[in-house]
Structures are given as C-alpha cells and as structure tokens.
Amino acid sequence: MSVREANAGHGDLTAGSWARDRFADPRAAQSVCAALFALDLVLRFAGEAVSGPWPRTGAVIVVALTLVTYVVPWSRIPGWVPVVVALGDLAAMGLSRLDDTGGGTGILMVLPALYLGRYFGRPGVLLTVVGGALLVSLPGLLYFQGDGPNLSRSALSLAVAALASFAMAEAVTRLQLQQRVSAAIIESVDVGLMLLDEHGTYQAMNRRHLDFMHLAFPDGHAGKAGQLGLVYGLDGTTLVPTEEMPTYLAAHSHEFDDVRIWVGDDPVTRRALSVSARVVRDDAGRFAGAALAYKDVTDFMRALEVKDEFVSSVSHELRTPLTSIHGYAMLLLERDDLPAQARAHLEVVVRNTDRLQRLVGDLLHAVQVDEDALHFERVETDLTQVVRQAVLAAEPAARACQITLRVEAPPRLPLKVDPQRIAQVVDNLVSNAVKYTPAGGEVVVQVGIDANRVEIAVSDTGVGIDAADRDRLFTRFFRARQAAEQSIQGVGLGLNITRSIVEGHGGRIDVESEVGRGSTFRVRLPLSGSPDLGPSSPHGTG
Numbered sequence: 094m095s096v097r098e099a100n101a102g103h104g105d106l107t108a109g110s111w112a113r114d115r116f117a118d119p120r121a122a123q124s125v126c127a128a129l130f131a132l133d134l135v136l137r138f139a140g141e142a143v144s145g146p147w148p149r150t151g152a153v154i155v156v157a158l159t160l161v162t163y164v165v166p167w168s169r170i171p172g173w174v175p176v177v178v179a180l181g182d183l184a185a186m187g188l189s190r191l192d193d194t195g196g197g198t199g200i201l202m203v204l205p206a207l208y209l210g211r212y213f214g215r216p217g218v219l220l221t222v223v224g225g226a227l228l229v230s231l232p233g234l235l236y237f238q239g240d241g242p243n244l245s246r247s248a249l250s251l252a253v254a255a256l257a258s259f260a261m262a263e264a265v266t267r268l269q270l271q272q273r274v275s276a277a278i279i280e281s282v283d284v285g286l287m288l289l290d291e292h293g294t295y296q297a298m299n300r301r302h303l304d305f306m307h308l309a310f311p312d313g314h315a316g317k318a319g320q321l322g323l324v325y326g327l328d329g330t331t332l333v334p335t336e337e338m339p340t341y342l343a344a345h346s347h348e349f350d351d352v353r354i355w356v357g358d359d360p361v362t363r364r365a366l367s368v369s370a371r372v373v374r375d376d377a378g379r380f381a382g383a384a385l386a387y388k389d390v391t392d393f394m395r396a397l398e399v400k401d402e403f404v405s406s407v408s409h410e411l412r413t414p415l416t417s418i419h420g421y422a423m424l425l426l427e428r429d430d431l432p433a434q435a436r437a438h439l440e441v442v443v444r445n446t447d448r449l450q451r452l453v454g455d456l457l458h459a460v461q462v463d464e465d466a467l468h469f470e471r472v473e474t475d476l477t478q479v480v481r482q483a484v485l486a487a488e489p490a491a492r493a494c495q496i497t498l499r500v501e502a503p504p505r506l507p508l509k510v511d512p513q514r515i516a517q518v519v520d521n522l523v524s525n526a527v528k529y530t531p532a533g534g535e536v537v538v539q540v541g542i543d544a545n546r547v548e549i550a551v552s553d554t555g556v557g558i559d560a561a562d563r564d565r566l567f568t569r570f571f572r573a574r575q576a577a578e579q580s581i582q583g584v585g586l587g588l589n590i591t592r593s594i595v596e597g598h599g600g601r602i603d604v605e606s607e608v609g610r611g612s613t614f615r616v617r618l619p620l621s622g623s624p625d626l627g628p629s630s631p632h633g634t635g
C-alpha cells in the first residue's frame with residue numbers, strides 16, 4: 094500500500110483535508126432520527142393516542158429512508174442527494190402529526206434541520222425553513238384548520254428548527270474557516286508536521302512531511318507509528334529499530350528535540366531530518382496524541398561533514414611542519430653560543446609552536462569525538478604522579494602570575510586509565526584554573542578516593558562562571574562571558590575534550606562556581622569501571 098493509498102484508507106491525511114467539508118454520510122443522523130421517531134410513536138401508542146393512517150405512513154417513510162441510507166454508496170453519488178433524505182424525514186414528521194393529538198413529532202424537525210445546517214450551510218437553513226413550512230407546518234394547519242394551540246406548535250417548531258439549523262451552519266462555517274487558516278499556516282511552514290492520535294495512528298500531516306514519507310517508505314505506510322522503513326541513524330547507515338523510531342517514541346508519550354535521522358537510501362535524494370515531538374494530553378492528563386515536527390537539516394549535516402574533513406586534513410597537514418619548526422628551535426636553544434636576545438626570541442618561537450601544536454591536537458581530537466573514533470589505552474597508572482606532573486608543567490605560568498599552586502593527594506593512587514588522556518584532562522583543568530585566576534590567587538588540586546570512585550577536584554579563586562553559562566561550558570567553542578569580557582585567550586575546545594575523555598572512562602565532570610570568587614571542577618572516575626558515580630549532573634552544572 095502506498096502512502097497515498099494509506100492516506101486514502103485513513104481519509105486524506107494532508108493538512109488541506111482538515112479544512113475541507115467532511116463527506117455528508119446521512120446514516121448516523123438518519124438512524125438517530127428513526128429511533129426518536131419510533132420512540133414518539135411507541136409513547137403515543139402506549140397512550141392509545143394514535144388514530145388515522147397518516148402517522149403509520151410517516152413511520153413507513155422513515156423506516157424506508159433509513160434502509161435506503163444503508164444501501165446507497167454515498168461516497169460515490171452527488172453530494173446534494175442526502176438532502177432528499179432530510180426532506181423525506183420532514184414529510185414523514187408532517188404526516189405523523191396528522192392525528193387527533195398532533196403528537197410531539199414536530200419537534201423532531203430539529204434533527205433534519207441540524208443535518209441540513211451542518212452539511213449544506215445557509216442553503217441548508219433555507220431548505221429547513223421552506224421544507225419545514227411546506228411539509229410539516231402547512232399539512233398540520235390544513236388538517237387542524239389552524240386552531241390556536243396547533244398554530245403555536247407549528248410556528249414554534251419551525252422557528253426552533255430554523256434557529257438550530259442556522260446556529261449549526263454558522264458554527265461549522267466558522268470552524269471551517271479556522272481550520273482553513275490552520276491548514277494554510279501548517280502548509281506554509283518549511284517543516285514536516287504530523288499528528289498522531291492516542292493509539293499512535295497517523296491523523297494528519299502536511300505536504301512537506303508527505304515528501305519525507307515517500308523517501309522513508311517508498312513501498313507505502315500503514316499509518317501506524319513505529320513502522321520500519323528506510324530510516325537511518327546519525328551515521329546514515331544503521332537502520333533505526335522500531336523502539337527508536339521518533340513516531341514510536343512520541344506514541345509512547347516521550348517528548349524530545351533534535352533527534353537526527355536520515356530518510357531514504359539514495360545518496361543524492363536522501364534527507365537528514367531533525368525531529369522534535371510534543372505530547373497532547375486531555376483534561377485528565379491522559380495521553381491523547383502527539384505532534385511531531387521534522388526539520389530538513391541535510392545541508393547542515395553535509396556542511397558538518399565537509400568541515401570535519403577540512404579540519405582533520407588541515408590539522409594533519411599543519412602537524413608535520415609544526416613538529417619540524419619546534420624540533421629545530423629546540424636544537425638551536427641547546428647551543429651555548431646564542432646571543433641572549435636570540436635565545437629570548439627562540440623561546441617565544443617554542444612557546445608559540447607549543448600552543449599551536451596543542452590547538453591542532455585539540456582540533457583533531459574534536460573531530461575524533463564526532464566520529465566516535467576516540468580510543469583509550471587503559472593501563473595501570475599512578476594518578477597522583479599524573480596530577481603532580483600536570484601541576485609541575487603549569488608552575489611557570491602560575492609563578493609568572495603570582496598564583497600559588499598546591500596539590501593535596503595520597504602518595505600513590507593506582508588506577509586503570511589511559512595515562513595520556515587523563516593527563517590531558519588534568520592539564521586542561523589546571524591550566525584553565527591558572528588562566529582564569531587573577532594575580533595573587535590560589536589554585537588547589539585535590540585527589541581523593543572513596544569506596545567506588547576517585548575524585549580529582551581543581552579549585553581556584555578566579556573570575557568564576559555565570560550560572561547562565563554553566564550549562565553550555567562543555568559545548569565546543571563556547572566561552573563564558575567573563576572570559577570574553579576580560580579578553581583571556583582561548584578557543585573553547587578544552588572543556589569539551591575534557592568531558593569526552595572523562596565520559597569515555599565512564600566518569601563525570603561537574604562544576605561549581607561563583608562569579609568573582611572562583612570555581613571548582615570535579616572529575617569523578619569509577620574505580621571498577623562501573624559508571625555509577627552518584628547524583629552529579631552528567632553535563633556538569635554546578
């Protein structure tokens with residue numbers, strides 16, 4: 094079954110159809126009418142109030158019309174034909190009143206009146222008035238020769254029916270206008286939109302989403318959440334299983350943002366989509382459906398790929414000449430015959446090549462994180478020694494800024510980690526602490542251990558971090574306001590890399606900070622490799 098066929102099976106699901114008139118199937122309305130008609134007759138028979146042939150004729154007409162509604166293929170015949178049924182009902186009601194009591198059938202005029210108003214609008218109201226007057230009121234007046242009570246009954250039933258028909262026609266017209274406005278808005282946005290009901294059945298979608306559906310389900314879709322198709326994960330090659338399909342998650346009342354998928358398998362036409370979902374609840378808070386939005390992010394994803402390739406190849410290309418510059422500058426520094434000024438200049442060259450090498454390393458690292466290509470070589474490592482070495486490396490910079498550097502650690506702390514990567518973590522945190530602490534401040538590195546984890550805490554008395562910035566601190570290229578305002582150099586890669594290494598070891602990193610007073614970054618690493626590290630937030634807010 095194709096998507097369009099699926100749509101046909103569930104009615105047309107595109108947004109335009111929300112605004113179109115529903116097909117005027119008269120079966121339900123006619124059945125209700127027949128039931129009330131029968132009730133009127135039964136009650137009148139019970140009171141032995143029915144006399145003469147007309148009420149029975151009316152009943153025969155209503156029964157016949159009801160049967161007809163169940164055999165006529167309404168969807169295939171002209172839309173005005175149900176009018177005949179409504180007028181037939183009015184005629185039957187007119188006849189039914191023609192006995193000695195007049196019965197209560199006149200009030201049933203409201204039913205065809207509502208139907209005519211609902212499906213035929215103002216012309217339907219006119220039909221109600223004319224049909225009601227000619228088929229119900231007039232026969233009654235002729236039969237009873239216009240006596241007072243009957244006159245009032247005829248006139249009031251007609252007036253009530255006309256009013257009901259008018260109110261219905263107005264309400265439907267307004268509703269349809271609102272629906273058309275909504276449909277126009279829904280169709281005008283450049284985002285695929287879809288509605289699910291409480292059972293996960295597709296209710297409606299805009300045309301943009303229909304295009305995505307054709308890519309994802311070229312063989313058709315049954316209109317139920319979670320159906321498998323050509324839907325791939327972020328890597329573009331792994332098929333998304335049912336329980337991870339955005340529609341399945343939304344149908345199980347999950348709300349989410351920016352779940353990225355690829356739809357389609359043709360490399361030229363496939364699209365990357367960022368999907369968000371919001372749940373609809375009824376007044377009692379029960380799940381009543383969900384709305385999903387699909388944003389096309391193909392260009393963005395392709396640009397990211399190109400950027401990563403570019404960064405990766407440029408970094409590789411830069412590495413070789415940098416290593417060579419650094420090496421030769423170091424060789425020169427080993428000479429004893431260097432004039433003092435040349436030595437000072439060379440030291441500047443070495444310092445800056447060091448910085449450049451670190452930056453290139455960070456860029457490469459960031460690309461590897463994206464590609465999930467980070468590898469850790471875990472060996473038994475003395476964490477205390479790693480920390481002391483990092484602090485030693487930061488000492489010249491700390492001394493230059495008159496910052497006191499202190500380590501509180503046990504003499505030895507063996508742990509199975511990747512020593513180079515963990516050294517990178519401590520280096521990043523200690524060098525940040527020194528960098529963001531004004532002259533005269535203090536940086537303390539504490540290493541502790543408890544039953545199932547090791548904690549490295551780097552505290553400073555520096556500029557601190559605004560609460561609003563803390564959530565984004567670990568995002569690539571993010572720099573907090575204080576750093577930018579005080580023109581402290583940096584690119585915003587270090588903490589992102591630090592977090593990826595810590596989490597790659599099954600650990601967590603948190604930050605506590607107060608602007609103007611300082612910050613504490615806390616890294617927790619599991620002793621046993623088990624990632625249960627207590628209640629701290631995974632993204633390090635403090």
Ligand code: ADP
Pocket residue numbers: 521525526529553555556557558566571572573574575576577582583584585586587588589612
């Ligand atoms: P960089 O230091 O190169 O800018 P990082 O990723 O290491 O990049 O840090 C990101 C941002 O976090 C910094 O720009 C700075 O605003 C803030 N930050 C990091 N460490 C500290 C600290 N110890 N004190 C205050 N702010 C810090």
